[in-house]
Amino acid sequence: MKLYSRSQVVVIVCVTAIAMIAIFAGMLLTFNFTRSQSTEAVEDDISEIEETQEETTYSDTPVFEFKTSSSDLVKKADLEGYSQDEIQNITVYENCKDAVVNITTEVVAVNWFLEPVPQEGSSGSGAIIDKRGYVVTNSHVIADAYRIYISLADGTQYEGTVVGSDAASDIAVVKFTPPENMNLRTIDFGESSHLKVGQKVIAIGNPFGLERTMTTGIVSGLGRPIQSSQNTIIRNMIQTDTAINPGNSGGPLLDTRGRIIGINTMIYSNSGDSAGIGFAVPADTAKRVASELIQNGKVRRGTIDATFVQLNSSIANYAKLAVNSGLLVQQVAEKGNAAKAGLKGGTQAVRYGSVRNAQVIYLGGDVITAIDGIAVNSLAGYYAALESKKPGDEVSVAVLRGRKTVVIEITLTE
Numbered sequence: 001m002k003l004y005s006r007s008q009v010v011v012i013v014c015v016t017a018i019a020m021i022a023i024f025a026g027m028l029l030t031f032n033f034t035r036s037q038s039t040e041a042v043e044d045d046i047s048e049i050e051e052t053q054e055e056t057t058y059s060d061t062p063v064f065e066f067k068t069s070s071s072d073l074v075k076k077a078d079l080e081g082y083s084q085d086e087i088q089n090i091t092v093y094e095n096c097k098d099a100v101v102n103i104t105t106e107v108v109a110v111n112w113f114l115e116p117v118p119q120e121g122s123s124g125s126g127a128i129i130d131k132r133g134y135v136v137t138n139s140h141v142i143a144d145a146y147r148i149y150i151s152l153a154d155g156t157q158y159e160g161t162v163v164g165s166d167a168a169s170d171i172a173v174v175k176f177t178p179p180e181n182m183n184l185r186t187i188d189f190g191e192s193s194h195l196k197v198g199q200k201v202i203a204i205g206n207p208f209g210l211e212r213t214m215t216t217g218i219v220s221g222l223g224r225p226i227q228s229s230q231n232t233i234i235r236n237m238i239q240t241d242t243a244i245n246p247g248n249s250g251g252p253l254l255d256t257r258g259r260i261i262g263i264n265t266m267i268y269s270n271s272g273d274s275a276g277i278g279f280a281v282p283a284d285t286a287k288r289v290a291s292e293l294i295q296n297g298k299v300r301r302g303t304i305d306a307t308f309v310q311l312n313s314s315i316a317n318y319a320k321l322a323v324n325s326g327l328l329v330q331q332v333a334e335k336g337n338a339a340k341a342g343l344k345g346g347t348q349a350v351r352y353g354s355v356r357n358a359q360v361i362y363l364g365g366d367v368i369t370a371i372d373g374i375a376v377n378s379l380a381g382y383y384a385a386l387e388s389k390k391p392g393d394e395v396s397v398a399v400l401r402g403r404k405t406v407v408i409e410i411t412l413t414e
Contacts, residue, residue: 098153103150125249131184134290135174153212168299189259189260205249225384234281235384238282260286262286264280312325337413
């Protein structure tokens with residue numbers, strides 16, 4: 001057993017006491033720190049609750065909602081709380097609305113004194129496709145126009161001029177001159193060849209004069225041949241259930257990336273209002289035609305250098321033909337491309353029609369039934385089959401010669 005002196009015992013007792021005091025002091029400090037943190041956390045929670053209550057109170061005020069909805073730039077913070085579909089719609093609209101214009105026209109009429117007077121004409125929509133002021137629209141929107149007015153999203157209005165109009169595709173380009181310091185918003189063309197039935201589409205236009213109205217829908221059908229006039233069939237039209245009404249004509253049909261995939265052109269309706277069946281000229285056609293109109297003022301298309309008569313049952317029965325639709329070849333230009341290819345015209349002249357409107361037609365020639373695999377049942381079908389063809393292009397023409405079908409390769413002329 002180890003023995004300690006009196007002085008050693010005093011030292012040991014003092015050290016032990018100091019150690020106990022230090023441990024007790026540490027425990028006290030830890031408790032106070034924890035309590036302080038807890039108190040601060042509670043105070044923070046109370047502060048957050050009060051802030052939330054304040055935000056809830058102010059978020060219902062018109063000022064807060066007005067600032068959010070009137071924002072010109074689409075930011076992620078502005079789109080919080082919306083569904084993915086709503087975000088797509090909002091983004092496309094904000095990016096494209098300023099490039100959609102309202103087109104109004106004046107035409108010349110005649111009053112009771114047989115004097116020419118200006119009169120309000122048709123109205124429609126258009127899309128700015130070039131910063132120099134080029135606008136694509138429908139040709140029927142500006143048909144017979146004496147004056148054309150283009151109204152922008154900021155309320156300014158400019159007088160426009162016709163760059164070119166193409167009835168075969170119902171596409172026209174008009175131009176206005178913007179101020180030098182104006183930075184026009186434009187919309188790019190997309191590709192209509194990759195569209196799928198069921199794909200979402202968006203239309204922006206001016207139905208019934210309600211400027212920059214947006215409607216949504218889907219692609220309901222593709223490749224529709226639609227007859228827009230007696231001798232005009234527009235091929236490959238896009239069918240959509242997007243609401244299209246009077247005033248939408250010429251406006252853009254957009255994909256979810258805000259690109260033009262069609263130009264809204266017409267609707268199928270018994271009342272004149274939207275019935276869920278609308279048609280748009282495909283973007284591939286609109287872009288090609290618009291480019292040519294800007295460069296040349298017109299669209300150069302190839303034709304077969306011959307004259308034709310549209311077959312009907314009366315002519316077919318009289319001539320004892322095996323078909324009652326197609327184009328009966330009348331005369332073929334001498335030494336022309338069609339003659340060199342072997343196309344044969346009629347040789348038997350007969351009178352056709354009523355006594356007052358009788359005309360001479362020639363029987364015995366070839367009957368054109370198809371061009372490049374596209375059925376040709378009428379003059380409108382003939383023009384539609386050649387709509388995208390240029391002078392110098394070669395086409396395969398199926399003709400009925402007697403009881404046989406013959407395919408002829410013909411180089412088109414202008």
